[in-house]
Amino acid sequence: MKEIIIATRNKGKVNEFIDFFKPYGIKVQSLLEIAEQLPDVEETGDSFAENATLKAEQIAELLNRPVLADDSGLVVDALHGAPGIYSARYAGEEKSDEANNQKLLKNLQEVPQDKRTARFVCVLAIAVPGEETTLYRGVCEGKIALNPKGTNGFGYDPLFIPNGYQQTMAELSSAEKNQISHRSNAIKQLKNWEKLT
Numbered sequence: 001m002k003e004i005i006i007a008t009r010n011k012g013k014v015n016e017f018i019d020f021f022k023p024y025g026i027k028v029q030s031l032l033e034i035a036e037q038l039p040d041v042e043e044t045g046d047s048f049a050e051n052a053t054l055k056a057e058q059i060a061e062l063l064n065r066p067v068l069a070d071d072s073g074l075v076v077d078a079l080h081g082a083p084g085i086y087s088a089r090y091a092g093e094e095k096s097d098e099a100n101n102q103k104l105l106k107n108l109q110e111v112p113q114d115k116r117t118a119r120f121v122c123v124l125a126i127a128v129p130g131e132e133t134t135l136y137r138g139v140c141e142g143k144i145a146l147n148p149k150g151t152n153g154f155g156y157d158p159l160f161i162p163n164g165y166q167q168t169m170a171e172l173s174s175a176e177k178n179q180i181s182h183r184s185n186a187i188k189q190l191k192n193w194e195k196l197t
């Protein structure tokens with residue numbers, strides 16, 4: 001069976017990649033299965049693109065094989081783009097989705113509904129040893145809810161209402177999320193993913 005390595009330890013992302021590649025008969029392996037003992041790649045870049053590149057290139061070099069990485073996050077207009085590239089660790093290094101959501105709601109307490117516009121951004125990097133890394137960007141526009149709702153997905157999904165919907169991303173099924181998400185919009189642009197297998 002063909003196999004793709006994704007340089008992530010985020011189970012929520014992994015589940016979405018599994019769904020995307022299943023129809024092609026491709027197995028998705030993440031750092032959770034293949035490289036538990038590796039130290040985390042430090043996300044020292046100042047953009048999604050830089051951090052996706054760091055993760056993909058460092059793991060591709062370590063494993064000496066092609067690797068895909070995903071750097072993503074939530075960009076909130078009323079917060080001048082925060083949490084952005086710091087989305088995973090917004091409320092601290094322990095990376096708690098619950099604490100991140102609480103902090104986001106608190107920081108938007110005074111912001112009325114029509115000013116709560118936001119977008120999820122995902123940049124995918126394909127690193128192949130000896131080749132130049134390629135990047136693909138996907139976006140999903142929406143707004144931040146007043147209260148968390150729903151239990152599907154991960155991260156800020158309970159607070160994110162995609163444009164054109166009344167429900168939060170966490171109230172949508174995984175199939176519905178995967179049709180409109182920033183991650184799916186980035187994946188749809190991958191033209192050269194065969195070189196990952």
Ligand SMILES: O=c1[nH]c(=O)c2ncn([C@@H]3O[C@H](COP(=O)(O)OP(=O)(O)OP(=O)(O)O)[C@@H](O)[C@H]3O)c2[nH]1
Pocket residue numbers: 007008009010013043070071072073074087088100120153154155156157158160181183
């Ligand atoms: O509600 C959400 N639905 C999504 O679809 C989504 N995609 C990203 N995010 C948020 O952005 C961080 C990524 O940060 P990130 O790219 O550094 O990933 P991470 O640190 O979780 O794992 P890794 O891939 O770096 O190992 C995540 O933790 C989440 O907080 C999402 N939230």
Ligand SMILES: [Mg+2]
Pocket residue numbers: 043088
């Ligand atoms: Mg990370």
